[in-house]
Each structure stands twice: as C-alpha cells, then as structure tokens.
Amino acid sequence: MKDMGLATVTEAVAQSFAGLPDARQRELVQCLVKALHQYARDVQLTHTEWRAALTFLHKVGDISSDSRSEFSLLSDVLGLSSLVDLLASDPAVTPGSVLGPFHTPGSPWLSNPADLTGANAGQRVLLRARVCDSAGQALPGASIDFWQNAANGLYWQVDLSQPTDNLRCQLKVGADGCCEIATIRAVPYEIPTDGPAWLDLVEPAGRSAWRPAHFHVIVSASGYRTLVTEIFDAEDPYLDSDAVFGVREALVGRYQNVADPEACARLGLPGEKVPVMSFEIRLAPL
Ligand SMILES: [Fe+2]
Numbered sequence: 001m002k003d004m005g006l007a008t009v010t011e012a013v014a015q016s017f018a019g020l021p022d023a024r025q026r027e028l029v030q031c032l033v034k035a036l037h038q039y040a041r042d043v044q045l046t047h048t049e050w051r052a053a054l055t056f057l058h059k060v061g062d063i064s065s066d067s068r069s070e071f072s073l074l075s076d077v078l079g080l081s082s083l084v085d086l087l088a089s090d091p092a093v094t095p096g097s098v099l100g101p102f103h104t105p106g107s108p109w110l111s112n113p114a115d116l117t118g119a120n121a122g123q124r125v126l127l128r129a130r131v132c133d134s135a136g137q138a139l140p141g142a143s144i145d146f147w148q149n150a151a152n153g154l155y156w157q158v159d160l161s162q163p164t165d166n167l168r169c170q171l172k173v174g175a176d177g178c179c180e181i182a183t184i185r186a187v188p189y190e191i192p193t194d195g196p197a198w199l200d201l202v203e204p205a206g207r208s209a210w211r212p213a214h215f216h217v218i219v220s221a222s223g224y225r226t227l228v229t230e231i232f233d234a235e236d237p238y239l240d241s242d243a244v245f246g247v248r249e250a251l252v253g254r255y256q257n258v259a260d261p262e263a264c265a266r267l268g269l270p271g272e273k274v275p276v277m278s279f280e281i282r283l284a285p286l
Pocket of ligand 1 (some may be wrong): 100214
C-alpha cells in the first residue's frame with residue numbers, strides 16, 4: 001500500500017510518469033506536476049478555489065473553436081506566449097514576438113516592391129526592411145510573410161467588408177536583402193473582450209485590452225532560424241501597456257517623412273514626401 005501524504009504525493013505522481021518513452025516529454029510532464037503541486041502548496045489552494053479554476057478552464061474550452069482559441073489568448077494575457085518567444089530569442093539578433101491568432105498559411109506572393117494599399121482607408125506609408133545575419137551581412141535569399149490589420153482595427157479573416165487576403169502578402173527580398181511594402185499605417189486594436197480570459201481575469205485586474213499598432217512578419221532564409229515577430233509604431237499610445245506583453249525596444253520603428261517623388265508618383269500620393277518606416281531584421285544561424 002502506498003501511503004500518500006503531503007511529503008510523498010508529489011514525488012509519487014512525478015514518478016508515475018517515468019515510463020513516458022520520450023525523454024523531453026517525460027521532463028515536461030514531470031516538471032509540470034512538480035510546479036503545479038508547488039503552486040498549490042504555496043497558496044494553500046482550497047477546494048473552492050480549485051473548483052473555480054476548473055470552471056474557468058471549462059469556459060475557456062467552451063468558447064474555443066476552429067477559428068478561435070481562447071487558450072491561446074489566455075497564454076498571451078498571462079505573458080506565457082511572450083516568455084516562450086523570449087526564451088527562443090538569440091540576443092545577437094532581432095527578438096521574436098507574439099504570432100497572434102491571425103496568421104494563416106497561403107498568403108499571396110507579390111513581387112518586390114509590393115503595394116497592399118488597394119481600396120483601404122488609412123494613412124499611406126512605406127515600410128522598408130533589410131534582412132541580414134547577425135553581423136549585418138545581407139541575406140538575398142530571405143522571404144517575408146507579412147500581415148496587418150485594416151484602418152478599422154480588424155484583420156481580413158474577421159471582417160466581411162474586407163476582400164480576401166487584404167493587407168497581407170509574401171515576398172522575396174532583393175539582392176541587397178531589402179524589400180519595400182506600400183501599405184497603410186497599422187492601428188491599435190483590442191484583444192477579444194467577450195470571453196473568460198478578458199471577463200474573468202484581465203478586466204477585473206483593471207488592465208487594458210489594447211494592443212499597440214504593429215505589423216506582423218515571419219522572416220525566413222535558408223540556413224537561418226525562422227523569426228516570428230512584430231514591428232511596432234513608436235508613436236502608439238499603448239506601447240507601454242500591450243495586453244499581451246509583445247513590445248521590445250528593438251522592435252519599435254518610427255516613421256520619417258522622406259522625400260521620394262518616384263515612390264509618391266508610383267503610389268499616387270500628392271506631394272513628394274511619404275512616411276517611411278525602415279527596419280532591419282537580423283536572423284540567427286541554424
Ligand atoms: Fe496583430
């Protein structure tokens with residue numbers, strides 16, 4: 001008979017998973033058991049509190065669907081998504097940031113320079129990116145998967161008024177590692193506020209629902225680690241209170257009014273100046 005007590009139960013449960021054949025999975029599960037047990041001990045978890053937590057998780061599952069993961073949002077607002085990004089980041093290169101729920105594969109390939117403006121409302125801007133290695137050497141073979149929200153704050157997948165694939169594309173950088181995307185200025189938006197992550201957890205804490213304006217990119221190049229990150233707008237009022245903790249100083253870009261008559265003519269902009277945000281993406285080797 002195993003006599004389970006406070007002094008023995010945690011180790012007994014951890015050991016019960018010793019038969020997991022995959023060493024990494026075994027480590028993940030056994031450490032999780034120990035961390036959960038330690039948490040319960042630290043806060044002296046009561047039955048009432050434990051049942052309330054399970055009810056909360058039930059609600060998180062109930063509102064989730066193929067097109068919505070409240071668990072992902074929960075991970076985001078708890079900062080766990082951001083922590084995993086930071087753990088995976090190499091300090092010598094551009095840091096990663098939250099993937100978010102609005103990336104789907106199959107974005108249309110456009111040639112460089114790309115123009116995403118279409119019929120979108122919003123301020124017309126130019127993004128100029130340069131992809132390089134940790135030493136600043138250009139990576140001509142790199143490609144960028146890009147997506148952003150529209151002037152109403154919504155991504156095309158959740159807004160029937162937008163055309164399919166609005167404000168997203170994939171493109172290859174040029175021989176100099178550079179690419180240019182004409183688009184509209186991204187705007188801040190709120191995380192979903194109709195589910196338990198917001199209603200039961202974040203709102204009662206008095207936190208903000210807003211994410212500062214950002215562009216999403218996935219940057220990849222042969223021989224280098226693929227980078228999932230975001231580029232933020234230095235003038236955004238929510239930079240210091242991102243609901244999902246994604247902002248890093250190295251990811252904040254600032255628009256400069258640049259005299260570029262050729263670009264203005266190409267984009268049909270009045271005058272000779274256009275707001276340009278230039279940023280460099282440094283990738284780590286595999
Ligand atoms: Fe986003």
